[in-house]
Amino acid sequence: MCQPQSPGFRVVITGKGGVGKTTLTSCLATILARNGINVLAVDEDPQMNLPNALGVGFEAASRIVPLNRHADYIEEKTGIRPGRSGWGALFKLNPDVDDVVSRLGLKVAENLNLLVMGTVKQAAGGCLCAENVLLDATIRHLALRGNEAILLDTQAGMEHFGRALAKGFGQCVVVADSSYNALSVASHSAALARQSGIPMVYLVVNRVTPGEGRLARFQLESDQLFKDIFDAVIELPAEPQLQALDPHVARIMDYHRSAYTTAVTRLASLLNSPPCTCTADHHHSHSHQHAH
Helix, strand or coil: CCCCCCCCEEEEEEECCCCCHHHHHHHHHHHHHHCCCEEEEEECCCCCCHHHHCCCCHHHHHCCCCHHHCHHHHHHHHCCCCCCCCCCCCCCCCCCCCCHHHHHCEEEECCEEEEECCCCCCCCCCCCCHHHHHHHHHHHHCCCCCCEEEEEECCCCCHHHHCCCCCCCCEEEEEECCCHHHHHHHHHHHHHHHHCCCCEEEEEEEEECHHHHHHHHHHHHCCHHHHHHCCEEEEEECCCHHHHHCCCHHHHHHCCCCHHHHHHHHHHHHHHCCCCCCCCCCCCCCCCCCCC
């Protein structure tokens, strides 16, 4: 028998640079919030474009202090002040971060909060520094109650999987375009997501034109690797209007006649009620969805 879905859901959104991760994250956050789900959008990309994509004004966005630069908060929670050598002191590896959203988050809209993480420093040998401990704890231990969602917009590349930052996430959306290079990167990302223990992994092929859609679908359906890795494939059609709306691209969700908006809305529904994963060895349903 299938176990009921746990209340709330966590989604990590990943992919190579320039494929539209932040735009997709902002649009998913917007539509889920409008549907009455309490959404926390987490920006882990060092470029910090998610605030603008969600409609935070430039002045307000410039005042956002990323979590990894809140020295007082980090010291309060971990016992170590960033940049200060204090390894003789008691180092809290599991800091209590239940108040991080109320203290450091930004309310963007009804049911929609934003938390900017800042760049996670990568150090040779693996830096167990206070900033990294706090960032990892924040993602892993944010309490999810019913009707809540966390969307994590990651930096380009796969450092987050190397740090196991995505542990505790139930779903991964790997974003690519129709190029074979991007799809190859996507398959590698998906494999890492599986190794991190994420049960549901979806491929989103972004900016698809009709010809490219047929090409990408042929590549995917003829490649057993993709069939083994992805639970579903979702196509997002190219949307020229996004360029005109930049940087507040989430406004595209007001364009109800947009095929892109329709496809993102379908993806949001899939994330909100993912297929039941009944077996331990994870047999995929391969419900390849082509939203046009």
